[in-house]
Amino acid sequence: MADASFLNWPFFDDRHRELAVSLEEWCIKNLPVDHSDTDAACKALVAQLGQDGWLEHSAVDPDEPGKLDVRSLCLIRETLARHDGLADFAFAMQGLGTGAISLFGSSEQQNWLRKTRAGSALSAFALSEPKSGSDVAAMDMTATRDGNHFVLNGEKTWISNGGIADVYCVFARTGEAPGARGLSCFLVPAETDGLAVAERLEVIAPHPLARLKFDNVRVSSDALVGEPGQGFKVAMSVLDIFRSTVGAAALGFARRALEATLVRVRERELFGAPMSELQMVQGHVADMALDVDASALLVYRAAWTKDSGAARVTREAAMAKLHATDKAQDVIDRAVQLHGGDGVRHGHIVESLYREIRALRIYEGASDVQKIVIARQMLEGG
Ligand code: COS
Numbered sequence: 001m002a003d004a005s006f007l008n009w010p011f012f013d014d015r016h017r018e019l020a021v022s023l024e025e026w027c028i029k030n031l032p033v034d035h036s037d038t039d040a041a042c043k044a045l046v047a048q049l050g051q052d053g054w055l056e057h058s059a060v061d062p063d064e065p066g067k068l069d070v071r072s073l074c075l076i077r078e079t080l081a082r083h084d085g086l087a088d089f090a091f092a093m094q095g096l097g098t099g100a101i102s103l104f105g106s107s108e109q110q111n112w113l114r115k116t117r118a119g120s121a122l123s124a125f126a127l128s129e130p131k132s133g134s135d136v137a138a139m140d141m142t143a144t145r146d147g148n149h150f151v152l153n154g155e156k157t158w159i160s161n162g163g164i165a166d167v168y169c170v171f172a173r174t175g176e177a178p179g180a181r182g183l184s185c186f187l188v189p190a191e192t193d194g195l196a197v198a199e200r201l202e203v204i205a206p207h208p209l210a211r212l213k214f215d216n217v218r219v220s221s222d223a224l225v226g227e228p229g230q231g232f233k234v235a236m237s238v239l240d241i242f243r244s245t246v247g248a249a250a251l252g253f254a255r256r257a258l259e260a261t262l263v264r265v266r267e268r269e270l271f272g273a274p275m276s277e278l279q280m281v282q283g284h285v286a287d288m289a290l291d292v293d294a295s296a297l298l299v300y301r302a303a304w305t306k307d308s309g310a311a312r313v314t315r316e317a318a319m320a321k322l323h324a325t326d327k328a329q330d331v332i333d334r335a336v337q338l339h340g341g342d343g344v345r346h347g348h349i350v351e352s353l354y355r356e357i358r359a360l361r362i363y364e365g366a367s368d369v370q371k372i373v374i375a376r377q378m379l380e381g382g
Contacts (some may be wrong), residue, residue, distance in 0.1 A: 002082060002255040006296050011304040016071050019057075023079045026052060032084035038206045039164050043122070047088035050119015058095035059117050060102040062110035068095075068102055070241055070303035074248035078299075081252025082259075085150070085356040088249050089207050093161045095245070096364075097123025099238035100169045100185050104226035109187055112167055124165035126156040126188075126212060127235055134369050136171075136235060137180035141214065143172035150159050150174070150186065150224070150354030152217040155198065158363070162210025163197045166190050170214070183231030186223045193217070206353040233244065234315075243317040243364055244302040247324030249361050253353050254328035257335035258288045260349050264339055275338070284338060288331045295324035315377040322370035323358040332357050 004024075007017045030048065033041050050053050057072045074094060081088035093100075098116050101109050115121035131212060132138040141154025152172050159168070167189050174184040194217040201209040226234045265275040265285065275281045302316035310316075335350045336343035343350050361367050 002259045003292075006293070006300070009300065011300040012071060016075055019072055020079060023054065023076060026054070027079060027083040027087075029294040031080070031087050033086065035086055035206065038086065039208050042090045042161070042208055043084055043164060045087050046094060046122055047119045049087070049091055049094075052115065054091065055094050055117045055119050058091060059098045059113045060110070061117070062107065062113050063182075068099075068241060071243045071300065072245055072304045073241070074299055074303045077245045077248040078252040078255070081249040082256045085205060085253070085352070086207060087247075088252065089160070092242070092245060092249065093125075094119075094123055096125045096164065096238065096242045097161060097167070097169055099125070099242060100225045100234050101187070101245050103237055103241075104185075104234055105187075106222070108222065110224060112187070115166070115361055121166040122161050124159050124161035124168045125169040125238070126159050126162075126168045128158045129155065129213070130155055130157050134366055136232060137183070139171065139173055139183065141170075141172040143174050143184060144185060145174070145221075146218070148221050149218050149307070150184075150221060152186065152188070152194075152214045152219065154214050155211060155218075156214070157211040158201065159210050159212055160363075161208050162212055163200055164208045168195070168212070171231045171235055174228050180232040181229055183235075184228045185234045186219055187225060188214075188217060188219055188223065191218065193236065201353070204358060205352070237312075239364055240313055240317050241306060243321040243370075244299055244306070244313070246360055246364050247295065247299040247302070247317075247320035250321075250325040250328035250357060251292065251299055253360075254288075254292050254295065254324075254331040254355050257286075257328075257332040257350055257353050258292055261285065261335045261338050263341050277313040281338065284334045288334055290329050291327035295320075298323050315374055318365070318370040318373040318377075321365065322367050325357070326367055328357050329361060 007020055035187045037040055040128055073159050077088050080091055094116050116123050129139050143150040170186045170188050171183055175182045194215045196213050197210045198213040199211040244282045265281050268275045298320040302313050302320040306318050307312045336354050342348050
């Protein structure tokens with residue numbers, strides 16, 4: 001079991017501590033799952049996470065209006081990621097894909113949450129495009145008003161759950177003003193005419209991912225989430241919450257790598273003694289432990305700040321994501337090094353962590369974008 005002393009930190013309430021302990025037990029019983037068919041594995045994971053109640057934390061309860069609890073989201077992602085990256089992915093997408101509905105959805109739109117929280121519908125967040133990933137305001141996709149409807153045309157890419165989602169949260173240009181002030185957010189059910197999967201994308205840590213094509217996709221104006229022209233702020237508000245949770249997933253991967261390394265260096269003999277007695281090895285272990293704790297502090301600082309009522313946690317969330325994902329990459333790289341040949345052997349835990357962590361430094365705002373966000377907040381005095 002990984003170090004759980006962080007649960008004593010004052011960022012948490014007892015309900016968080018209980019959540020972490022019971023999810024750990026659930027993970028030991030249920031994870032990892034077979035990854036040979038990632039679509040099937042994700043659907044099964046969503047169904048089981050829903051059935052066993054974990055997805056209730058992924059979105060607000062439509063019957064009891066409240067807030068997303070970011071500490072619970074982070075604890076769940078950290079714990080799932082430590083046991084199985086695909087389980088973390090399945091949980092995370094149910095939250096990211098419905099984040100706009102949780103924050104800005106009408107009561108009718110919140111009906112989707114009954115299904116996504118129960119694990120009977122999958123959701124996806126469709127923001128990136130072939131020519132706009134980091135620069136959201138440059139998006140090309142259009143949504144043109146036609147009476148009481150909007151007609152969507154364009155492409156979205158790198159869409160997690162693309163191809164298996166039941167509902168997509170889609171951002172498009174409605175043109176109220178140039179750039180960031182002319183975007184809107186729409187809910188588009190997967191079966192809507194004109195929406196098609198153009199390509200499934202294969203990546204180094206496989207999970208459902210696709211490029212989507214929207215060809216005259218017609219949705220009613222009831223599909224609009226939030227106000228027209230406010231789509232950029234909707235997207236950024238969702239990312240303010242979910243960026244901290246990406247940091248939490250990275251933290252889970254890093255803790256797993258550290259855990260595996262501690263076993264390895266105690267067991268493996270080198271130059272007539274356990275590796276753990278070599279000071280050069282101890283130096284790696286110390287750096288790894290420091291990176292893990294510093295990431296945890298930033299992740300749970302951001303989560304606690306949001307849960308304590310802050311309207312925006314843009315700087316805190318960007319710092320948590322930037323630090324935790326970059327440092328997890330370092331921790332995992334050291335773990336691979338200390339495992340020698342085993343570290344790059346297909347199927348070894350540190351080999352899979354090495355592949356799993358990389359995308360987290362890119363999606364939901366690349367490390368470079370997080371630096372822009374942090375610097376702007378500092379320069380604006382935020
Ligand atoms: N919450 C609420 N509002 C926000 C916000 C946030 N976190 N961040 C920005 N805004 C608001 C700003 O206050 C501004 O409002 P006004 O028009 O009222 O002044 C508006 O949104 C535009 O903000 P800004 O001028 O900063 O927009 P930019 O286009 O310069 O933003 C960055 C640039 C890089 C910060 C932004 O595009 C970004 O975060 N990119 C990464 C996107 C990403 O994560 N992509 C991955 C896709 S998901 S896998």
